[in-house]
Amino acid sequence: MTEISARRDLSTLEIPTDAWTKPFWDATAEGRLLLPQCGACHTFRWPPGPFCPACRSQHTQWQPAGQGLIYSFTIIRAKDQPPTVPALIEFPEAGNIRLIAAIVDTSLDAIVIGAKVKQNWAKAGDTNVPVFTI
Numbered sequence: 408m409t410e411i412s413a414r415r416d417l418s419t420l421e422i423p424t425d426a427w428t429k430p431f432w433d434a435t436a437e438g439r440l441l442l443p444q445c446g447a448c449h450t451f452r453w454p455p456g457p458f459c460p461a462c463r464s465q466h467t468q469w470q471p472a473g474q475g476l477i478y479s480f481t482i483i484r485a486k487d488q489p490p491t492v493p494a495l496i497e498f499p500e501a502g503n504i505r506l507i508a509a510i511v512d513t514s515l516d517a518i519v520i521g522a523k524v525k526q527n528w529a530k531a532g533d534t535n536v537p538v539f540t541i
């Protein structure tokens with residue numbers, strides 16, 4: 408029997424933001440996944456923060472994440488619950504930034520290291536949380 412990874416209801420989750428994370432969540436609210444890049448030396452950085460770790464510049468420009476790949480994942484099983492699959496999704500076009508996100512609505516057999524993922528969203532408060540399918 409093929410099992411399918413669960414999609415959790417996050418609709419009541421409130422996402423706290425600050426000046427550094429607000430552009431990320433504003434973009435996800437519009438269905439866009441953008442990642443922060445230094446406007447001076449072009450180093451991508453995660454999590455968003457006030458200074459570039461490479462050159463200490465405070466200038467940030469937000470770039471499309473590009474194609475995501477599964478870097479790592481685990482399958483969590485609990486009694487009487489469908490399996491959940493938290494993963495590290497890597498973005499080679501954005502400095503290999505890795506986001507922690509759920510792989511949802513996907514056959515567990517298809518979830519492998521290096522697989523290309525498709526962007527999807529889970530509604531959360533006033534925005535969307537990125538989730539992925541295969």
Ligand SMILES: [Zn+2]
Nearest residue numbers: 445448459462
């Ligand atoms: Zn920099």
